[in-house]
Amino acid sequence: MTRFWVGGYGPDMEGEAEGIGFLSADEGRGPSTLAHRRLAARAASPSWLAHHPTLDVVYAALEGDGAVQAFARSGEQTLRPLAPPIPAGDSVCHLAGSPDGRMLIASCYGDGRVVRFGLDDAGRIVAPAADRAAALRQALFGGADEQSDAAGAADPHAASDPYPTPAGEEPRASHAHAALFLPDGRIATTDLGFDLVRIRRRDLTPDHDVVLPRGTGPRHMVLHPSGHLHVVTEYSCEVFTLASGPDGRWGLVAGTGVGAMTEADAAAELAVSRDGQTLYTALRGSNTIAALRVRGAGDVVEPLALADSGVDWPRHHLVHEGVLLVAGQKSSTISAIDLDERTGAPRGVRHRTAAPSPTVIVPAR
Template sequence: MKLKNIFYLLCTSIIFGCVSKSGHTLLFVGSFTDGKPDAGIHVYAINTDTGETTLLHEEKNTINPSYLKIGNHGHFLYSVLESQLPTHGKVAAISVDSLSGKLKLLNMQDSGGRNPAHLSLHPSGRYLVNSNYTDAGISVFNINSDGSLGPHHQLLEFKDSSVVKGRQDAAHLHSTNFSPDGQFLFGQDLGADKIRAFKVIDTDAGPLRLRPSKEISVKPGSGPRHFTFHPNGTFGYGISELSGKVTAYQYSDGDLVFLEDYPSYATNQEIYRAADIHISPDGKFLYTSNRGPKEDSIGIFSIDQNSGKLTLVGHEPTYGKHPRNFCLDPSGQYLLVANQFSDNIVLFKRDRETGLLTKLSEEIQMDNPSSLQMYKYRVE
């Protein structure tokens, strides 16, 4: 082995605190850059024994890479670009060097509208779906064998509204989620108070296409924002931004049947800004984030494995302002929160038995963090 390769491997091992036989974990952070080219994507190594983080890479000259999605066993990263601007946004494909954490832009494609806000991957790993918020729509991309993106081959656009003036005067597609079996896609339309369901058409004759299936109405003024499926595939949970509620559903064959609503906030608010929602890897606990204006917190709920219903465990402050996004590490040991307005990412140790969170002293300082993705790489 060449001397420089030995030196590189030695340095890499030091960075990761000596990579264990089980592998190492990387944290990818997307952010808002005030609409100007800047270092908008950061890559960190995280020591899952201590919670300590090490900055490995900053991707410069990116404009508002406000939402990220890791794909294909961690080899590629997908990012929206130029979100919250008056022109069409873009979707970028980026390769990941899993040892060094360095990123390399593969290509960019037009998102099909203004303000791309969310990305989802088909379980096959061959297709990427983008949600445009301002020009409400869903664009579908083929992922090439090298990880790059083809131009969107389907664009579905929506015109609709609901009852909250100024927020629901038009349709706003905030996110999409594929069903666990990949047969359906569900789009959260914050502006129309609807979950839009689509049948996935994937044949050998051509790329994946979406066929409108049904519209699932939510309570007027809710503003559905994000959604997650339970690991067992039989339950789904949505977070509504404008009502501050979590909604539990029974899922079966492309249909969501309402079970119950739950307050995401600890106290009643005049204005709600509920944001994100995730389930622990073991399926026992559900977490939500609440972005002020008077409460910045993580809601913690236990999940009844038989009925899918939730029981409130408690709330944990996020030690920052406007927790737009959060994530759990693949092992379920940690929960990380991106506080956009206070420019910090806070790490919590998670009790796997109770679901409760304990703040660690480790904290990442960076401007306007908005999206977190984590991936554990195995040693081959």
């Protein structure tokens, strides 16, 4: 049976979800039998979910509470909390686990924080050793408490910004949105507010920044099999391609529009096909899915097709066995879109199922 965990917005985020849901399709009968079966675990607006790399443990970003929480499987369709929620930051919206299963990175949209948590052998969220030592020093000697929080970003466009903030409007602010572990152990993070992709060392100290054009709003990323990093921008609805040079510094090598249909469109998730030949992003507003072809050495991205997402406000999607599953936050539905086996282009909506305010879908082991 094909199984998934589904995160969503609850009443504290103007949604209907009571926690993490369980979604499945009948064995041998395909996506047409996909259905939201039950509530797997109660949680307050688990808007993002991430798996431990080896354990049957799921981490949830509780966006409204600004906290993170770990859940372990307790049955075929259920999860249980491993411990109470742990504070992370304002509007924590994304989690990324390290390949070695020792670290969890939380990105906080509200205050721009990027926070590093340690993971123990059972997958529980704990403070890294350095932070436990800092807490002990504070308890014994007083003084400021050192935290595993990344240094705040500065707006790279501020000095030469030709667009002063209009009266009555808030100035530009840092909005961390996602993190991704790179093959060399460093971590890439996006700052949607300051138009930055930040390359960080394992302790989250900044290594260097890649500055994107002002007002683009980098949101989510995927690492292509070629080694290139593709970044989708929420505001400008583009995909920017980054490459690492011989000195280890990343730089911008290309960018392309994804075919937004309206000025109100806002790009959401970015996913890559198993063969690496196709990227998929969703456009909230026109409620469409944009497919892009990856060519060359993985550094050339071209628009391929634009199709109906089958939902309202497609916030997240993933490719699974030749089908694109799309979470529609405002329609409280999940759609299954067939993909062309040869080109990867969306062929049409095969099936829809009800799900309360879904914001993320992850495969269940």
